[in-house]
Amino acid sequence: MHNNLFRLALSLAIVFSCLACAAKRPILAPNEHLQEMGPEAAQHEVDECIRLAAEAGPGATRGKQLAGQTAGGAVVGAAAGAVAGAISGGPGLGAAAGAAGGATAGLLHGLFGSSGLDAGQQRYVEDCLRQKGYNPIGWR
DSSP states (O other): OHHHHHHHHHHHHHHHHHHHTOOOOEEEOOOHHHHHHOHHHHHHHHHHHHHHHHHHSOHHHHHHHHHHHHHHHHHHHHHHHHHHHHHHTOHHHHHHHHHHHHHHHHHHHHHHSTTSOOHHHHHHHHHHHHHTTOOEEEEO
């Protein structure tokens, strides 16, 4: 039974980790400049604008956000693990495994997830892209 619970917790951690790594990127509307540059060069310029925005952003806020996301992931993971553990007869072990997986997912999401940029930094990226001739229309 403990082996099945461990497999479940490991599976949840892997799923959370994969979801946490999906980074948001700006959506570029098709325009003449995008067609001239091509998709590969455009993505390189998007990466550069994102890098500049991240460097311009407040470092202290980033650390607090990362800590909060890690703690939040642990809470969510513990709750999910406890439920899964209760179903299989080991809520304590399930909660511990879920907390570990959730904390890992929260940390990974904080490091690599959602764009890693706050709203001000996203505006910075959009302005940077407009200055280069692109037309950003949102994020995905």
